[in-house]
Amino acid sequence: QVLLQQYFDMTQIYLTTRATAPDDDHSNWNFMGSLYFCFTVITTIGYGTYTPNTEAGRLFCIFYALVGIPSFVVMATIISESILNTVRLVMKDCILEGVERGWLKMTPRYSISTLSLCTLAVFVTFFVLSWAGAFSIYNGWSYLDSVYFGIVTVTTIGFGDMVPEGSQLIAVEHLLYMCYFVFGLISMGTLITAVQKKVVEIQARHNKQNGGKDTRCDTPGTLQRMAYIQQLKTGQIYESSIRIQEQPKPDAEGSTRHTVDEAYSESDYESSTPASIAEGEVDIELIATKGETDMDEMQS
Template sequence: MTVKKLFSCLCPSLIPSRETTLFYLLGMLIALYMLAGAAIFSFLERPAELKAHQVWDRRLRKFSHEYNISCEDLKSLLRQYEEARTAGIRTERGRALWDIPGAFYFVGTVVSTIGFGVTAPSTTTGKVLLVFYGLLGCSATILFFNLFLERAITLLSLLIFWGHTKRFRQSEPEARADEGNGGERWKPSVYQVTLMLFITVLLVACGAASLYSAMEGWTYFESLYFCFVAFSTVGFGDFVSGQRKHHEDIQVYQVANCLLMLLGVCCTYSLFNAMSVIIKRGLDWILRALDSMYNNLRDCRLQFRLQFGPSETTISCDDDTTRGQQLQITPSPTHSIMWNSSVPSAIGKCLCGEAKVETVCHRNH
C-alpha cells in the first residue's frame, strides 16, 4: 500500500459532503421510482395499445375495401388531418381557438406550465414569440406561486394555532402563555400544514369535478382525473375543459374555469412544496440510519482488530524523499467519517481524525 493511496483513503476532501450525498440519494430514488412506474404502466397499458393498433388496422383495411380506396391514399389523408389539428380543425366543430377568450386560455396554459397541447401556434412568428413569452411568463408565474405559498402557509399556521390554543385554553396553562407571547413557543409542524393543504386541494378538486362533470359531460371520475392532471400542470391533453362550441356563449363558465385552474394550480403547487420538505426529512433519516450502520460496522471492525490483531500498523516508505522513514498508523475509535459536513477551508489540508499518523525517522549510522 503506497503513501499516496493511504492519504487518499484518509483525506475527507475526497468524500462527498452530506448535501451532495443527499442529492445523489434523491436522484437514485427518483430513478428507481421512474423505473418502477415505467414497469407498472407498461404492464397495464401496453396490452391496450397493441389491441388498439389491431382494431385500427382492421378498420382501415375494411374501409379501404368497402370504398375501393387504397390504404396509402387513406393514410395520406389522415396525415393531413393530423397536421390540420394543430390549426384547430376538428371532426366536430368546437369553440374558436384564437379569438380573444381562446387566446387567453392558451396563454394561461403556457404561463402556468400546464400545456394541454390542444392549441399551439402554427406560424413561425408565433413559435418564436412563444419562446420569449413563455420564458418571462413562466418565471413570473413561479414567483406568484411562491408568494401564494408563503401566504397560504401563514394562513394555515394561524388556523392551526388558533385551534391549538382553543383546545388547550382551559386545560393547559402554558397555552395561555403561548397565546400571550404570540405563539413563539408553539408552531405547527410541516405534517399538519401538509395535511391542511391536502384537504384544501381535495376540496377544490371535488368542487371543480362537480362543475366539469355537469358542463363537459364527463363522468365524475374523469373530472377528478382531469383536475389532477391540470392542477399538477402535467397537462396530457386527453381531457380539456371549455373546448365545446356552446361554451362560447357561457361567459360565467369561462371565468369560473380560469379561476378554478388558477386556484387549483396554486394549491397543488403549495402541496408539492410541503411534501418535498417531508421527503427531504425522510432522506435525512435514511442518511442518519446509514451513518449509524457505518459507525456500528466500524466499531465492530475496530474491536476485532484490537482483540485479534496488532493495535499499531507500520508501513515502510520506499520513496526517495521519505527513504528511511516509517509511517505508524494508530486507529482512533473516537471519530468516523462517512461524508463531509463542510468543505475544507484549505486545499490539501486533511481534516480527518479517523487515524493518527506518526512519522518516525530512523537514521542509518
C-alpha cells in the first residue's frame, strides 16, 4: 500500500508540474514533436498546438501538405479496402462453416455485407471507447470529454478545444497519440467504405425491384455484354465467335444453342438499350475467337 501510494503521489506531482510548466515554442520541435506535427498535417486533423512560426517552415508545410495528404488518403483507401475484403471473406467462411456443420441456416447473399458492416461498427466503437478510457485517466478529462476528443480526432474534425498537452508531451506520448491517429483513421475509413458499399447495394437492389436500371458500374458482365453487342454491330467480332441466348429452349435435337440470327436479329440490335442489357434480358458469352491473327486481318 505504501508503494502504491507513493506511485500515485509521484504521478500527481508529474501531472501538476507538466500542467504548470512554461510553454516554450522551441520545445515542440524536437524529432518526436516534428513527427507528431507531420502526422497532424497529413491526416488533416490539425489541432493547432504545433504550428510553423517561420516563413521557411510555412513554405515547407504547404508543399508537404500538398504531397502528404493525397499520399495518406491513397494509402488509407488501399488499406481500408483490404481490411474490408478480409472481413467479408472471414464472414463468408464463418457462415459457410456454420451452414455445413448445421449451426446456421442458409442466409441471403446480402447478409455477408450486413455482418461485415456490423462487425466493423462494433470494432470502431470499442476502439474509440477503450482509448477514451485511457485519455480520461491520463489527461484528467471526464469520460465524456475523452469520447468527444476521440470522435473529433478519428473523424479529422480537429477543433483543437481539447488536445494533448502540446509542448510538454514526451516521446512515448507522441508515439501513442500517433498510433491512435493512424489506427483510428484507418478503422473509421474502413467503416465509412463499408457503409458506402452497403448504400450502393441497397440502392441497386431497390432499382432492380422497381424495374429501373441497375446503376452499379461493377455489375459482373454488364459492360462486357454491351461491348460485345457494339463490336458485333460494327463487325469487329465474328458472329461465330459468340453465343447469344435469350431464354433458350431445347430444339429438336435437345440442344439449347441458338444461332445469332435465331436468337437476336439485326433489328433487335438497333432497338436494344443499355437498360435492357443491364437487366439481364440478353446474356452474351464469349466462347471462342479465331485468334489474334484473324482479328488483325479483320480490323485491317
